[in-house]
Amino acid sequence: MEEVKIAEKKPAIVELEAGTYHWCKCGHSKGQPFCDGSYKTTSFTPLKFELVEKKKVVLCQCKHTRNSPYCDGTHKTL
Numbered sequence: 001m002e003e004v005k006i007a008e009k010k011p012a013i014v015e016l017e018a019g020t021y022h023w024c025k026c027g028h029s030k031g032q033p034f035c036d037g038s039y040k041t042t043s044f045t046p047l048k049f050e051l052v053e054k055k056k057v058v059l060c061q062c063k064h065t066r067n068s069p070y071c072d073g074t075h076k077t078l
């Protein structure tokens with residue numbers, strides 16, 4: 001089975017406006033933590049998520065979280 005690429009072993013802490021976002025799941029995006037279309041060469045697809053209000057979020061960049069798209073601390077074990 002194809003493995004995800006670890007983009008970084010730490011999360012991205014970003015403040016986002018309300019809206020729809022696409023989190024990079026494959027790890028190949030050059031625009032981490034968001035999708036830039038690089039997944040098309042992999043078997044993965046981005047994860048669409050929505051925020052109903054402006055919010056600071058902690059997004060996984062190691063791509064091993066079990067709570068996508070959010071960091072759950074798994075990066076500390078890699």
Ligand code: FES
Nearest residue numbers: 060061062071074
């Ligand atoms: S960055 Fe992936 S679990 Fe924290």
